[in-house]
Amino acid sequence: MVFKSDEGFKQIEQVLSTNESLAKDLVKKTKAIIVFTVKNKQSETKHWKLDLKSSSPTLKRLDKVETGDLNISLNDLDFKRLVDGKANSQKLFLSGxxxxKGDLTKASSIESILKAIKPKAKL
Known part of the structure; x- marks a missing residue:
């Protein structure tokens, strides 16, 4: 399975594990478990769980989709573009x-979370 979004998820995981102050700040602001379902061009899917509820935030790959406080589904390339800052979550949402699914008030924090954890270097 080839996914362009894998690198973005690896970077999110790395930032959460190496930047403790940022991780704590994201937990304080978000207080949610976000489950991402990403589909590639071959219609294969991957599921990722971003736990921004516990004191030690984590990101892990799931074998099957779980229900979080917020469940987000999008295609692989759109996720990569979102992490790269080349797409806007509100525009992606409005265009379908x-x-x-879930707590829509938490959905507004998606872009700010991705901007906060995006490293200075390009993906």
Whole structure:
């Protein structure tokens, strides 16, 4: 399975594990478990769970989708573009490319979370 979003998820995981102050700040602001479902061009899917509720935030790959406080579905390339800062979550949502289930107030924090954890270097 080839996913362009894998690198973005690896970077999110790395930033959460190496930047403790940022991780604590994201937990304080978000207080949610976010489950991402990403689909590639071959219609294969991957599921990722971003735990921004516990004192030690984590990101892990799931074998099957779980229900979080917020469940986000989008295609692989759109996720990569979102992490790269080349796409806007609100525009993706309004165009139907980003689907959200759960606490919609938490959905507004998606872009700020991705900007906060995005490293200075390009993906």
């Amino acid at each position: 490319k980003l689907k959200v």
